[in-house]
Amino acid sequence: MDLLELVAAGRATWCYTVSQECAKSSRVTGLEQLSLAPQIFGEPLMLETNAEYRDTQTFRAQLSKPGDRSSANLGEAESLAIMTNRGLGATFVTDDNGALGFAITHSIKHLTTWDLLKLLVRADKLTRDEAWEYVVILKGHHRRYMELRAQTSFFAWLESPLGLRFSP
Amino acid sequence: METVGTRIRQRISELQLGVPEKDIAASIRMAPDVFSRSLNGKRSFTSIELAQLAERLSTSMYWLATGEADPFEARIAARHQYNFEAGSYVNEKDDDTKAVLENLELAYRQVFQGRNDEPTKTATAEEVLELLGEDFVWNFVSRIEERLGIDVTRVEGISSAYSVRAGGRYCIVIPRSSNWFHQNSSMAHELGHIFLGHFNARDEGAEESKEIPAFDFAAQILLPEKTMRTFDWWTTGQSNVINFLWKHGVSTKYLSNRLRKLGLRVRKEVWDLLDLSTFDVLNRPLEGKTFTSIAVAVRTQRAAERRFPDALVAAHMDAVAVGKAPKETLAWMLNVDPETIEVHPPQTDAVDLDDLAATLGLAAKA
Numbered sequence: 001m002d003l004l005e006l007v008a009a010g011r012a013t014w015c016y017t018v019s020q021e022c023a024k025s026s027r028v029t030g031l032e033q034l035s036l037a038p039q040i041f042g043e044p045l046m047l048e049t050n051a052e053y054r055d056t057q058t059f060r061a062q063l064s065k066p067g068d069r070s071s072a073n074l075g076e077a078e079s080l081a082i083m084t085n086r087g088l089g090a091t092f093v094t095d096d097n098g099a100l101g102f103a104i105t106h107s108i109k110h111l112t113t114w115d116l117l118k119l120l121v122r123a124d125k126l127t128r129d130e131a132w133e134y135v136v137i138l139k140g141h142h143r144r145y146m147e148l149r150a151q152t153s154f155f156a157w158l159e160s161p162l163g164l165r166f167s168p
Numbered sequence: 169m170e171t172v173g174t175r176i177r178q179r180i181s182e183l184q185l186g187v188p189e190k191d192i193a194a195s196i197r198m199a200p201d202v203f204s205r206s207l208n209g210k211r212s213f214t215s216i217e218l219a220q221l222a223e224r225l226s227t228s229m230y231w232l233a234t235g236e237a238d239p240f241e242a243r244i245a246a247r248h249q250y251n252f253e254a255g256s257y258v259n260e261k262d263d264d265t266k267a268v269l270e271n272l273e274l275a276y277r278q279v280f281q282g283r284n285d286e287p288t289k290t291a292t293a294e295e296v297l298e299l300l301g302e303d304f305v306w307n308f309v310s311r312i313e314e315r316l317g318i319d320v321t322r323v324e325g326i327s328s329a330y331s332v333r334a335g336g337r338y339c340i341v342i343p344r345s346s347n348w349f350h351q352n353s354s355m356a357h358e359l360g361h362i363f364l365g366h367f368n369a370r371d372e373g374a375e376e377s378k379e380i381p382a383f384d385f386a387a388q389i390l391l392p393e394k395t396m397r398t399f400d401w402w403t404t405g406q407s408n409v410i411n412f413l414w415k416h417g418v419s420t421k422y423l424s425n426r427l428r429k430l431g432l433r434v435r436k437e438v439w440d441l442l443d444l445s446t447f448d449v450l451n452r453p454l455e456g457k458t459f460t461s462i463a464v465a466v467r468t469q470r471a472a473e474r475r476f477p478d479a480l481v482a483a484h485m486d487a488v489a490v491g492k493a494p495k496e497t498l499a500w501m502l503n504v505d506p507e508t509i510e511v512h513p514p515q516t517d518a519v520d521l522d523d524l525a526a527t528l529g530l531a532a533k534a
Contacts, residue, residue: 007528017214046212053233056215058240061277065496067267070229071219078215101491104516111519119521123530163518 001036006125007116009040013090015082018075019044045082055081063098073098083108097144097166114140114148114164121158128158172218173207175232179225196220239285242273242334245361245378264325271500272321272341273334275476278493279483282336291363293388305390305417308352309475312340318362319477320355329354331361338362339477348471349419349446353386360385390418391426401427401434407456409438410449414459419446476501 014022019038026034047053059077076099083090084106091109093116094100103110117134120126132151135141140148145164147157157164180192193203198217205211213221215229222229230238291299296316304311309320319339329342329351340358342351360382361367369378399412413423424442427434441449450464481501487493488511499506 006530011528016212017216020214021216047215047233050234050236053230054238054240057230057238058277058281061274062493064274064278065494066271066274066500069219070223071216074215074219098494100516101494105491109519110516112516115519115521119525119528119530122521123525125530161518161520163516165515 001033001040003116003120003126005036005040007119012041012093014041014044015075015078016044016046017078021075047078047082049085052081052085055085059102063096063102065098076102080106080108100166112164113138114145118158128155131158170235171209172213172232173209175235176207176221176225179227179232183225192221192224195224237285239283240277240281240335241284242276242332243284243367244269245331245333245358245366262327265327265330268323268325269330269332269341271497272323272332272339275480275484275497275501276332276334276337276339278497279480279487280335280337284333284336288333288338288362288365288367290365293360293363293385293392296359296363297389297392300389305352305415308355308417312355312359313477313479316359318359319480320475321477321480322351322471322473322475324474329358331358331367333367337479338367339480344472344474346468346472347419347446348467349413349417349422351471352390352417353419353422356386356389357382359389387426387429391416391423393430396426396430396432401432401438403435404438405456406437406441407454409441410452410454411456411458413446414450414457420444420449421446474503 014037019041022034022037025031026037047056056074056077059080060073063073063076073096076094076096079092079094080099080102082088083092089109091111092099092103093111093113094103095113100110100112102108114135117126117131121128121131132154135148135154141150144167146167147153147164180189185192189203189207190200193200196217197220198206202211206213206217213232218229218232222232225232228238228241230236230241297304299315300308300311301315309322312318312320317338319337321339321341322344323341324344326341326343329340332339332341340355340362342354342358345351361378364378364381364385366378366382395416401409413420416423418426420442424439427442450459451461481498484493484498484501488495488498488509495509495511496506499509502509
């Protein structure tokens with residue numbers, strides 16, 4: 001949370017649904033630190049207009065897969081609806097592959113947790129070994145990014161100007 | 169002013185659920201006090217809670233949130249499974265049917281963005297018959313799609329036929345089965361719902377005022393009165409009746425009902441024949457039959473094939489290729505493992521993280 005605060009405090013926000021889900025998760029043993037999130041992100045943004053509600057539904061459909069519950073992907077969809085309707089010009093941070101694909105195809109600036117780790121290493125706020133530990137703890141090496149599969153490829157990526165390559 | 173809480177309470181009252189609010193809260197995993205505060209406007213519902221409540225209360229999340237109907241929400245013309253024991257139309261879909269229809273709605277919503285609240289243009293059975301053209305029943309599915317602009321899906325897991333309006337398009341959904349004659353009457357019935365304007369009523373429930381006209385509409389399409397009256401049912405031989413069934417693509421029961429409805433004079437041997445099952449009648453060896461058992465097999469196999477509208481599949485292929493839709497929906501339609509669909513997801517542009525670090529006021533590495 002201290003690293004998140006370093007990057008986000010005072011310049012980041014979140015939507016109401018994500019904030020409430022975070023509050024729920026903070027009551028789970030081992031995730032208590034999530035209760036600090038409101039200090040970093042502040043008052044959440046709420047859906048306000050019919051267009052924002054409608055877009056939330058539309059975006060949720062675009063992010064969903066057959067069999068998903070009607071409540072799946074709503075946190076991401078709500079964030080994207082607020083961002084696009086209010087023209088916030090903000091950078092969307094997510095690790096959800098569907099939401100990332102949506103951001104890419106809709107030309108929304110976006111970052112992943114892995115990008116944030118890279119930024120912190122390059123800004124000397126984190127060593128590359130510590131960053132790799134986070135990758136392993138967060139199971140990044142099991143995700144479909146070529147660069148996260150092994151420590152050597154991760155270290156090489158930290159030095160390169162390239163983005164992550166998602167493998168199908 | 170009407171609030172989200174008011175609408176939720178209104179819906180609970182309409183449904184006459186007879187359960188306390190704390191039970192509704194428990195069903196969507198909300199603490200009773202949080203639910204109560206949210207109903208009273210002291211706390212806002214999250215999108216997730218509203219979506220779960222909408223599901224529990226059989227309404228739309230958009231309506232709960234805004235008080236208005238969602239113009240993009242999928243609609244079903246009428247759900248018309250008849251419960252003979254209860255003597256009424258069944259409005260509740262079983263879980264499998266619900267899942268199939270939800271997946272189909274999702275498939276449309278992901279690639280077509282049309283509204284579903286504009287009035288449907290109505291037409292008479294005669295006008296629709298004219299559009300379908302001569303001998304339409306042999307290629308009923310493609311005639312409906314090409315000449316009427318209505319999609320047709322044939323899929324397993326649904327208990328009866330439905331017509332759905334989603335993404336601004338109409339789609340008739342029929343159960344995959346070996347019985348092409350049932351599929352034909354179901355498709356004609358659904359055309360009735362669409363062209364009689366049943367999508368224009370907000371109420372999706374099945375009721376006699378919608379079902380009986382849709383049955384009549386279907387009969388006029390498949391067995392027009394003029395055709396039925398032209399045929400000599402009193403002197404004709406069995407083989408001619410069987411050939412008639414084959415040509416018009418209906419079941420023995422359907423023909424029998426139509427003859428009764430029109431009050432036509434029919435020989436006893438014909439009634440006896442129509443008491444048998446359609447397959448029994450079509451497959452019996454008889455002089456004068458104009459079709460072979462191979463032709464019956466071809467028609468049967470075709471009816472048993474899973475199929476989705478070409479336009480829908482094509483739109484998904486385009487969308488998946490550019491990362492605008494998940495490949496899982498396409499895989500569901502094609503009934504294949506998503507892993508077998510080879511697509512290269514769009515790659516993220518590299519962000520200049522050093523620039524970003526500087527913008528964030530973090531010292532970048534020299």
